[in-house]
Each structure stands twice: as structure tokens, then as C-alpha cells.
Amino acid sequence: MIKGGPVDRTARTARFARVAGNNGPERVLIAASFVNRVGNGLFNAASALYFTLIVGLPAAQVGSALTIAGLIGLAAGIPGGRLADRRGARTVMMAALAVQAVSMAALVLVESWTALTLLATLDQLAAAAGGAAWGALVARVGTERPALFRAKLRTFVNLGVIFGTVGAGLAVAADTRGAYVALILGNAASFALCAVLLLLLPSYPPLPAPPRERRLPALSDRPYLTFTVLYGAMGLQYPVVSLLLPIWISQHTEAPRWTVAVLFAVNAAFCVLLQTRLGSRIETPRQGGRAFRDAGLLFLVSCPLMALAGHTPVWVAAGLLLTAIFLHSLGEIGESSAGFALGFGLAPDHAQGQYQGLLGLGFSAGQALAPAILTTVVLGLGTAGWLVLAVFFAGIGAAGPAVARWGLRTRPRPPAVPADTPA
Template identity: 80%
Template sequence: MIKRSLAGRIGRLAGDSRPERVLIAASFVNRVGNGLFNAASALYFTLVVGLPAVQVGAALTIAGVIGLCAGIPGGHLADRRGARTIMMLALVVQAVSMASLVLVESWTALTIIATVDQIAAAVGGAAWGALVVRVGGDRPARFRAKLRTFVNLGVVLGTVGAGLALAAGTRGAYVTLILGNAASFALYAVLLLLLPRYPVLAAPPQQRRWLAFTDRPFLAFTALYGAMGLQYPVVSLLLPIWISEHTEAPRWTVAALFAVNSLFCVLMQTRIGSRIETLHDGGRAFRNAGLLFLVSCPMMALAAYTPVWAAAGLVLTAIFVHSLGEVWESSACFALGFGLAPDHAQGQYQGVLGLGFSAGQALAPAILTTVVLGLGTKGWLLLAVFFAALGAAGPSLARWGTRTRPQPGVAAEATG
């Protein structure tokens, strides 16, 4: 009786329906694999394969730029041919390309294989967005929050496993991480077979093929989303450099901030995200995120002017506030990104949104390391105001999006 009760609680935590549990489990497995690979990929190509770091960076940059172009047509294909089918094909390609990395011995081979992988990743990402909408059912916000919780947990566990392999430092350990990631893509594809075959939703007659490019509120949100995405490398890139070069905080603070950030997001995502369902909710959550970043960034800057233990405490407090902002921001982007898109074109819209986010992430390192670090404390304050200004636009954008969405009666008539 107790065992059945415990199993029931775990099942409800993982999802409210069988399709939800399947997609959460599949995503979790894949993110464990991603965590294994991401933490060790650069070291493998430089230390084991022997490629110069500059060549590795160039290969990955070329692959990333080319991959950006595949998300939108891939998402459109998912809308017209079925999100599950397209995503499974993309996952199979990623499994093969990832496994092929263990054979890389030259820059050319790395560039070609990484490009194929990034194209498949962009197509799969857009199809994943469309599939999430279909699986989410009547409580999409709650499902997306749970999904992100388990995705974050998977990355954390994968990173821990990568740390153990990195400690060994052998070629076999690195190869195991790469093949483990390849296996996670293959298992992901197999698990998707357990999902039902969702029928393709017909587009209304006379509608433009590339609808997302004419949707001004959505394009405006895509720009805001890409810009607000700078908050992610604040934790992974900017703050570690700031701690090591400008503060007296002990170096273990860098590891601690990653742990606090990941753990807090895992614990709070469902609690906060499940309540953010409508466009109106998303707009307010976006504003809340900006205000929290307005508080966290100056706290990070002030750590440079405090004694050693005070600096460590200030940084950890700042990352706690920043993580809360991250949860609000991701929940807002779920509500707005999916809520502004029509159901029959979710893949196309998620492809556009992914392009905007990826472009922001590509520009982030240059912006954060030159502007913010270059200006020092003033740069942190400027970044804080920038995030707050972006967040302040959330409610107005939500109202604009609501006014320009087809009313239920009109939509029914169009599809009738």
C-alpha cells in the first residue's frame, strides 16, 4: 500500500498523463547525456584529439551559424508532417553524428560532423516545441514547468558524471562520455514511439505559408527573448570571470554558484511556472524577471568591494536572486512563446523563437566580456537597467499580442 502510494506520488510529480511522463522521461535521459558531453567536449578535442583551441572554436562556430538556418524550415516541416516524426528523425541523425565524433582526427571532419549535428539539433528543437504543445493538453504551463524541472535535473546529473570521467583524464573516459550522449539521443527517439500519433492540424485557408514572419507581436517578443537570454551567460561566463579577477571570494564560490543556480531552478520551476498560463501572466512574469535581475546584477558588482567572506556571501545571495529571476523569465517565455503561436504553426514559430534566442547567445560572450567587464561596476549597473527595461516591456507586449490574436469565434469560422 505504501509502495503504491509512493509510486503514485512520483508519477504525479513526473506528469499528469502517460504522454507527459513519456516526454519528460525521454527529455531527462537526453539531458543527462548532454550534461555528460557538454562538460567535456572542448577538452576532448583539444587534449585528446590534439586540435588547437582556435580550430575547435571555429568549427563549432561555423556549425552553430549554419544550424541556425535550419530551425524555421524544420519547424514548418514538423507542422506539416507531424512533430513526433520529424523529431525522431532529427534524434537519429544526432545519435549517428555524435557517435561519429569519436572518429574525428582533423578540423575538417569536426566541422562537417558538428554542422550536421547542429542542423539536426535546430530541426529537433523546433519540432520539440510543437510536440510539447500537443502533449501539454489542458494544463500546458504546469507540464512545461515540470518538463524544465526534470531537464535541469538531468543536466546536473550528467555534469556530475562528466566530472568523474574528467578526473580520470583518459581517452577511454572521454569516449565513454561521447558515446553516452549518442546513446541518449537514440533512447530518446525510441521512447517517442510510446507517444500517440497526434494528427497534423490544418492551417486556415488563405493563410500565408510563413505566418510567423508577419506576426509583429511575436517578432517583437523574439527580439526581447533573445536579448533577455543574456542572463544565462551572466552565470556561466561573466560572474566566474568577475569573481576570479575582481573579488576576494574564494574560488570554490564559482562551483557553489552553479550548484545554487541549478538546485534552485529545479526546486522552484514547477512551483512558480505552473501558475503562469496566459499571455497576461507571461507579461507580468517577464517584468518580474527584469526587476529581479535589476537587484542581482548590482549585488554581483558590489562583491568586488567587500572582504573575502562577505564577498562570498554576497555572490551566493545574488545568485539566489538571479536564479529566481531565471525561473520567472523561463516561465514567462513559455507562456508568451507558446501562447502567441497558433496551434497549427507551433513548429514554425518555435523555429523563429529558437533563432532569436541562439542569435542572442552567440552575441552574449562578446557583449558581456567587452562592455560589462570593460566598464566594470558601471557595466554591471548598465546590464541591470537593460534587463529591467526589457522586462518592463512584457505587460505591453502581452496586451498587444492578445489584441492581435484571432478571437475564438473567428478562428472557429476560419477552420470550419
């Protein structure tokens, strides 16, 4: 092969497509999502420290402001998704990103609880509406091989969070007002850049709804509502790694505290390296239902291993934790891929935004309740709490195949084509 020749260029193009998307719109949306998540990683990892240490607000006030903002923001998901279906997903997402850029930049001026609550609420309302529109865009862009595209997209989303978190760690190490302000403005800039990148996407026209359809069909779609509840409940697996496990390691095991950072890195690495390879195989709702069940079974094994680390010597505990985080990462990939397969596969094409808004509402509600559930029930019961959590995940996952079958059985069937009609 001649280096730089046509064959070499073709091979490079094929390798690039395997990593970053099969066509221009896919690559644009992947790049925009990556930029957005880098900004999220910059801000989320250090926001609480900025408002408590630099601004000087009490931790309880910061927590209450963010909780109020998160709860109010939930209300914007379904209306934002419906607006995306009717006016165009790209338009709604760009508007939401613009609002987030302005509200995020204004946070550097915050000096009171009231200002923080108002700006955080505005940001969360825009985030919920933009998240629903993002889901509708994913459905319109990734049409060639949807499962492969969504797996690549999630890979780069995870990678963006990692890069952002590393940048936040540097700012926290500096521990100056200027460093924290740079994080906030960096996140604001990421929203603006993401909106600019979306200009490179085609302006996908809204798809017509069937005649006499209800105003909000997602709210009367019982199989989809059921999956939304299950998906929100299974989402408790994310704070298991980010919240519950660090507390367990520090208070109940002999493993050194730096083990927490190692496990974070291992979890992120597994998800980045394996998401595309494994997630691209989960394409249909039926496959999604099985992946949801398998994720629950993996959590059924990983949670007791985490609990067992509290009853073993230090090196045995470290080995158990690494094994548990590997299995948990596989479960996370299965759970997220099932969410894509069922969340998109059961939603009608003309109402993807509305349905994604509903699914996001369920997931966000689960994340809002997770800290209280995990820190009171699981930690309160100790080892038994971990076992209860494991059985909970397995039970939730076991419903996946049945919900998938139910959803497919109740989808509208395409009209039959007469035999003498030309294709």
C-alpha cells in the same frame, strides 16, 4: 491506512503524477527530455577539453568550428518547425535525434578541423529542427494543465543537465582518451534512447491551417517577432552565471575560486526545486508578460550585488554572491516561464513548430552573441558594466506586459456562435 491497499496506491499515484506528469504522454516526454539532457550534460561540459587535449586541435580552431556550426544551424529552426507542423512533430523529432546520434558517435573519429566542422554543423542543423519539433510536441502533449506540465518538464531538463555534468566531471578527473570517448558515445546513446522513447507517444496528426494563410506566418507576426527579439536578449542572463560571474569572481573578488562551483550548484538546486512551484502559476500570456517584467527587475538587483562582491571582504563577498545567485535564479525561473506562456500562448495551434523554431532562432542568436558582449562590454567597463547590464535586463523585461497585450489583441478571434446553436 493499510499499506499497499487501494487508498495507499491512490496516494502514491497522486504523488507520482505531481512529480512526473499527469498522464502517459506527459511522462514519456519528460523521460525523453531528461535522457536527452543527461547526454547533453555529459558532452557539453567536456567537449572542448577532448578536442584540444586529446585530439590535439588548437583551441582557436575548436572555437571557430563550433561557432560556424552554431551559426549555420540557426537556419534549420523555422523550416524544421514548419515540417513538423505539416508531417508530424514526433516524426521530425525522431529523425533529428537519429541524425544527432550518428553525427555525435562519428565525433570519436575526428582528427581534423574540417571533419569537426562538418559533423558539428550536421549536429546543429538537426538540433535546431528537432528543437522546433520538440516545442510542437510539448504543445500537443501538455493540454490538461500546460503551465504545470511545462514547469515539470523544465525541472527534469535541469536535473538531467546536472546528472550529466557530474558524469562529465568524473571523466575530466580521469583525463584519459577512453573516458572522453565514453562521454561522446554516452551522448550519442542518449539521442538514440530519446528517439526510442518517443515511439511510446501517440502519433499526433497535423492540424489543418486556415485557408489562404501565408507560407510562413510566423515571420509576419510582428508581436511574436518582437517577443522573439526580447527573449533572445533576455537570454544573456544564462551566460552571466556560466561565463561572466566565474571570470569576475576569479579576477575581481577575494572569494575563493571554489565559490564558482558552489554558486553553480546553488543555482541548479534553486531552479530544480522552485521551477514547478513557481512556474506552474504562469499560465496565460498576460501572466507571462508580467513574469518577464518581474524577471528583469530581479536581474536589476542581482547584477549590482554581483558587482559589489568585487569591493568587499571575502566573507561579505560570499554572502553577496549567494544572495545574488538566489535572486538571479528566481529571475531565471520567471524568464523561462514567461517564454513558455508567451511562446506557446501567442502561437496558433496548427503552426506551433514553426513558431517555436522562430523563438529558438532568437534565443540561439542571443546565446551566440552573449560571450562577446559580456566579456568585452561588461568586463571592459568593470562595475559600471554590471550596472549597464542590470538596466538592460530591466528595460527588456519592462516591455513584457505591453508585448503580451499587443499579441493578444492581434490574435484571430474565434467565430461567434449564434445563440440558438446547440453547444
